[in-house]
Amino acid sequence: MIAALNDVARAAAATAAVSLVLASPLAAGAAGVAWDGFVQSHLARRSHQVDCPPGTACEFPAAELRGQLKAEGKISSGGAGFLGRFDLVHDAAVGDTRLVTREFFGDLTSEKAAARLGRQVVTWGVGDLLFVNDTFPRDWVALFTGQPMQYLKLGSDALKLNLFPGAANLELVIADFRSDNVPTSQRFIFADPLPAGLPRHAAEPGGLEISGRISGYLENWELAGYASRTHHRSPAWRVMGAEIIGTYPRLNTVGASVTGPLGKGVVSLEAGYFDSRGDRDGRDPSIENSQFRGLIGYSRQVWEDATVGFQFYGEWMRDYAAYRQSVPTGFPVKDHVRKVATVRFTQLFAHQTVTLSFFAFLGLSEEDRYLIPSLRYSFSDNLWTEVGANLFGGGRNGMFGSMRDNSNVYVTVRYSF
Amino acid sequence: MRSLRIFATSLLTAITVTSPAAGAAEPSASDIVKRSLDTYYYAGSDMRSKVQMKLINPQGKVREREMTMLRINLGAAGDQRYYIYFHGPADVKGTSFLVWKYPAKEDDRWIFVPALRLVKRIAADDKRSSFVGSDFTYEDVSGRDVDDESHALVRKESLGGRPAYVIESKPKAADYSRRVSWIDAERWLPLKEEYFDARNEPLRTFTAEKVEQAGKYWTVTARTMKNQQSGHRTEVVFREVEYDVGLKQDIFTERYLRDAPSQWVR
Numbered sequence: 001m002i003a004a005l006n007d008v009a010r011a012a013a014a015t016a017a018v019s020l021v022l023a024s025p026l027a028a029g030a031a032g033v034a035w036d037g038f039v040q041s042h043l044a045r046r047s048h049q050v051d052c053p054p055g056t057a058c059e060f061p062a063a064e065l066r067g068q069l070k071a072e073g074k075i076s077s078g079g080a081g082f083l084g085r086f087d088l089v090h091d092a093a094v095g096d097t098r099l100v101t102r103e104f105f106g107d108l109t110s111e112k113a114a115a116r117l118g119r120q121v122v123t124w125g126v127g128d129l130l131f132v133n134d135t136f137p138r139d140w141v142a143l144f145t146g147q148p149m150q151y152l153k154l155g156s157d158a159l160k161l162n163l164f165p166g167a168a169n170l171e172l173v174i175a176d177f178r179s180d181n182v183p184t185s186q187r188f189i190f191a192d193p194l195p196a197g198l199p200r201h202a203a204e205p206g207g208l209e210i211s212g213r214i215s216g217y218l219e220n221w222e223l224a225g226y227a228s229r230t231h232h233r234s235p236a237w238r239v240m241g242a243e244i245i246g247t248y249p250r251l252n253t254v255g256a257s258v259t260g261p262l263g264k265g266v267v268s269l270e271a272g273y274f275d276s277r278g279d280r281d282g283r284d285p286s287i288e289n290s291q292f293r294g295l296i297g298y299s300r301q302v303w304e305d306a307t308v309g310f311q312f313y314g315e316w317m318r319d320y321a322a323y324r325q326s327v328p329t330g331f332p333v334k335d336h337v338r339k340v341a342t343v344r345f346t347q348l349f350a351h352q353t354v355t356l357s358f359f360a361f362l363g364l365s366e367e368d369r370y371l372i373p374s375l376r377y378s379f380s381d382n383l384w385t386e387v388g389a390n391l392f393g394g395g396r397n398g399m400f401g402s403m404r405d406n407s408n409v410y411v412t413v414r415y416s417f
Numbered sequence: 418m419r420s421l422r423i424f425a426t427s428l429l430t431a432i433t434v435t436s437p438a439a440g441a442a443e444p445s446a447s448d449i450v451k452r453s454l455d456t457y458y459y460a461g462s463d464m465r466s467k468v469q470m471k472l473i474n475p476q477g478k479v480r481e482r483e484m485t486m487l488r489i490n491l492g493a494a495g496d497q498r499y500y501i502y503f504h505g506p507a508d509v510k511g512t513s514f515l516v517w518k519y520p521a522k523e524d525d526r527w528i529f530v531p532a533l534r535l536v537k538r539i540a541a542d543d544k545r546s547s548f549v550g551s552d553f554t555y556e557d558v559s560g561r562d563v564d565d566e567s568h569a570l571v572r573k574e575s576l577g578g579r580p581a582y583v584i585e586s587k588p589k590a591a592d593y594s595r596r597v598s599w600i601d602a603e604r605w606l607p608l609k610e611e612y613f614d615a616r617n618e619p620l621r622t623f624t625a626e627k628v629e630q631a632g633k634y635w636t637v638t639a640r641t642m643k644n645q646q647s648g649h650r651t652e653v654v655f656r657e658v659e660y661d662v663g664l665k666q667d668i669f670t671e672r673y674l675r676d677a678p679s680q681w682v683r
Contacts, residue, residue: 121534153533153534169672266540301541352550380478381507382508417507
């Protein structure tokens with residue numbers, strides 16, 4: 001019954017999305033449709049020689065040519081509009097050419113409410129490259145291969161409703177499930193404790209996910225509360241007979257964040273509880289246990305055009321004893337509290353045409369690290385290039401250390417029009 | 418006899434009040450600067466304008482920024498809010514800035530990154546850092562406090578056909594050692610400003626290229642800031658300047674940072 005309702009809801013949503021998206025540009029005719037986009041080449045080269053298994057893009061984990069076309073329009077009253085962002089990508093590293101709908105949505109807006117239907121990126125929370133209450137899909141492959149930061153998030157096929165009753169803003173996102181783009185053996189090398197040679201199959205969950213946020217100001221501090229009824233976005237694998245089956249277990253989250261001025265900088269706090277519904281007692285080793293997650297961050301300007309930021313982040317596993325008893329031999333054992341610190345330094349030069357940036361994830365409990373130095377130069381308003389690196393190191397049992405054979409240097413060139 | 422003494426006292430008072438030195442009724446340097454800041458940064462209860470900015474390097478290479486700027490004044494303390502939306506260039510189109518400005522403490526600033534739908538609060542303790550890579554600082558865009566500098570009236574002279582007060586201002590703490598301003602003695606707008614560094618070398622020069630009346634208010638609609646040491650300069654043109662259009666305070670919040678208010682941002 002629920003499934004049938006879901007199907008009906010999804011069909012209705014799809015129809016509405018298509019009509020809204022198609023109607024908006026026509027309606028927007030009066031105000032005009034703006035087109036722009038870019039062409040971009042991005043190349044990532046493994047920074048040291050390793051022996052790759054067959055089928056892994058070894059020397060160049062990413063080698064792509066990408067063109068993006070963006071169209072957006074609004075009717076003259078501003079009450080309705082649309083945006084489409086489409087990428088045509090040729091990826092020579094994996095021999096793949098595809099058309100990707102990054103975003104494609106229609107908007108209806110009024111004084112007190114707004115609705116957005118279609119594929120859209122949603123970003124919540126106050127962390128810098130650390131996520132607590134933002135459970136929306138992410139592209140880890142893009143991050144680990146040095147793609148521009150805009151590719152960190154994936155769009156959700158969703159209906160987003162906003163209400164602005166006065167003091168607080170309410171946001172409700174009803175979305176189809178979409179998994180994270182997680183590293184696979186196509187481009188990455190890492191230890192895999194699951195038996196080799198068995199076929200793998202991951203089944204995406206049906207049903208809609210619901211996430212809500214309430215946010216407001218207290219003087220110049222921003223407060224927000226979050227709740228999500230969602231799923232883990234990377235698969236939980238288990239051997240079932242002669243194949244390996246992946247599922248995306250149910251997950252509920254609830255949390256809050258606050259950010260405001262402190263001294264001469266900005267302080268951010270965020271916390272959340274991850275209720276792993278598929279493994280309430282923590283005894284299923286294939287499913288992540290329930291967790292508390294929290295972060296505290298501080299950033300400030302140190303001198304002209306230079307900013308530093310620090311964050312401390314922790315994940316407290318709830319049923320640690322149960323986890324320790326159930327973790328199979330041969331699998332890396334996680335810590336009870338996983339602690340990560342981050343450091344960011346950004347300096348702009350030459351009228352902000354040169355950006356020097358350094359970001360570091362430092363695994364305090366797992367004793368691993370992930371460093372991202374980069375240097376960008378804008379030749380003009382239309383043309384920029386960036387060189388940088390993704391450097392993984394430390395213990396192979398850690399999340400970042402497990403990626404240490406995948407350190408790479410990259411170069412990106414983009415021409416916008 | 419008594420009436421004569423009253424007359425003499427009145428006369429003396431009148432002379433004392435009206436002629437501190439030169440014999441004409443001049444306001445004090447601080448009053449001139451205060452009035453100029455009010456006219457230049459606080460005109461109307463709110464303001465909307467399209468802003469075109471050209472960043473020109475010494476070789477003549479031009480980068481352009483096209484923005485809509487909204488401003489609202491809040492209360493008597495001098496608090497203001499600014500909303501700035503970037504129409505171009507293509508790579509930053511849709512980016513928006515929100516500034517809550519307080520004269521007596523650090524501003525609150527936010528940026529919206531459209532491709533990630535990300536709102537980020539930015540640490541901003543230096544009002545003298547460059548605004549989007551231009552030769553204007555945040556302070557040049559949103560104003561400074563009259564008490565940030567001490568002011569002296571140097572002389573009164575004509576500049577470009579306008580009567581002007583020439584004021585020398587010395588900051589309490591800044592990257593410049595002194596600033597000489599020509600302030601229109603009738604319209605109260607700055608016509609020219611020269612900044613000098615610690616070695617008394619020219620640092621930056623501001624020039625009001627065009628002054629027009631927008632509604633009730635005189636407005637500098639074309640302005641240039643030139644870095645005299647690097648040769649880099651920034652030219653700014655304000656178009657469609659409107660005052661007292663009825664902006665509401667909630668325009669200057671996260672909601673509209675994420676989705677530009679189409680009534681005002683066109």
